[in-house]
Amino acid sequence: MLSEYQQQLRNRFLAAPVIPAPHPWQPVFARRTPIGGLLGVGFGADPAGGNDLLMVVSSNGHGVFDASTGRRLARDHDPDLDHSTPTGPTLSCPGLGPLAGTEVRIAGLFGGGLHSTTEDGWTVEVVSPDWPHHRVLLSADGGLCRGPAGEKWWHIFHAHYSELRTVGFSPSGHTLAVATSSDITLWTRPSLDS
Secondary structure, three states: OOOHHHHHHHHHHHHOOOOOOOOOOEEOOOOOEEOOOEEEEEEEEOOOOOOEEEEEEEOOEEEEEEOOOOOEEEEEOOOOOOOOOOOOOOOEEEOOHHHOOOEEEOEEOOEOOOEOEOOOOOEEEEEEEEOOEEEEEEEOOOOOOOOOOOOOEEEEEEEOOOOEEEEEEOOOOOEEEEEEOOEEEEEEOOOOOO
């Protein structure tokens, strides 16, 4: 049985429509990018310029994307089976393309996690008021989600069609990723120094 407060919170989340992320967040893709059999994702930094890179691990291979543009930078359709699934103690996979020579920690089906906060106070969290469906909430108030949606918190994604794998920010705080078993969705914002 839910307390009165819990019921109010549940009702608030159920009533919140999916709305675009607020300024300065911008979607990287026009819509979700299909990645069949997605197992997990992880972030790395481009050694050439420091930009956020997203490594995607799926049952169909691995890929690396520029997180600010969505451009695929590298693809391996047939990774080494002994090292291609992030199930070991570090939940990592060997990087490819610009991330070659590094181990990239992967969050998703096998565990792990991405950053849930940024240095300047953005927070992302997952709520499930109608489990097993998950809602992704972005907030600028430290994750309190007080007041109406669209003021200090935003319901930016609803995983009602596919299994949620992971949600979180890049270490730089410039990119926000949502990964399901079938696709990725990215938002980006300018550098904090810009």
